[in-house]
Amino acid sequence: MTLAERALERLEAWPDLTAGPSGCGTGRALRSQHSEIAHFHSGRDVDLYLTDSAIRRFRDDLRASTAVRLVPGSQWVTVHLDCDTDVDLLMSLVSMALKAHPAGPAPAAACNFHRVTVVPRDSPFEPIRR
Template sequence: MKLAQRAMERLEAWPDLSAGPASCGTGRALRSVHSEIVHFHSDHDVDLHLTEGAIERFRGDLQESTAIRLVPGSRWVTVHLDCDTDVDLLLSLVSVALKAHQTGSSPVGLQARSECNFRRVTVMPR
């Protein structure tokens, strides 16, 4: 079973998420009542919708991870699933994203790209 498929199946069991097509037009999405949270674009690449506050709070850790790609000005992070540990990281970050979207969004007047990072991130093999 592919890593992205395994991650999606695990996340589909979460009561706060429901599946559907990704708004970017490529792949499947899981969404909460507040917004789309995860886009599964391929067997290895997933975009995760975090708030600006969550990205800033965890920026140092996100930048150190070889599985994470950040795009300046985006509220989405790209997670490259290359091993089971990356799936565990994704699940943890989905939990962070759900909490972040429940407690608020970006500060008023601060516009950030709302579309996911698909086609804006190139993941090189490790």
């Protein structure tokens, strides 16, 4: 069982989340009552819908994590699962995402799966979207 499969299995047990196909067409999704929260695209990569305000609030902490990838202009972050600690981080971020979403329906936002980022050599913390 991959780390993503284990994380998905744990999160499916949360009462505020339901599983189904992802809106982007690749992998499985977890959704809250109002919107998709996470897309499990592979055995290691999960896109998580945090919202602009949550990303701004925790930007420095998210950038400091080697497991989290930010894409400029995206309300989603990508979490790369390499170890059990990354799964624990994902659990915390899912909890944060659930709290960050408004009570009403969220606008549709494309996840990071089909986006390409290039990180300049001289600035590893500022990816450029192409």
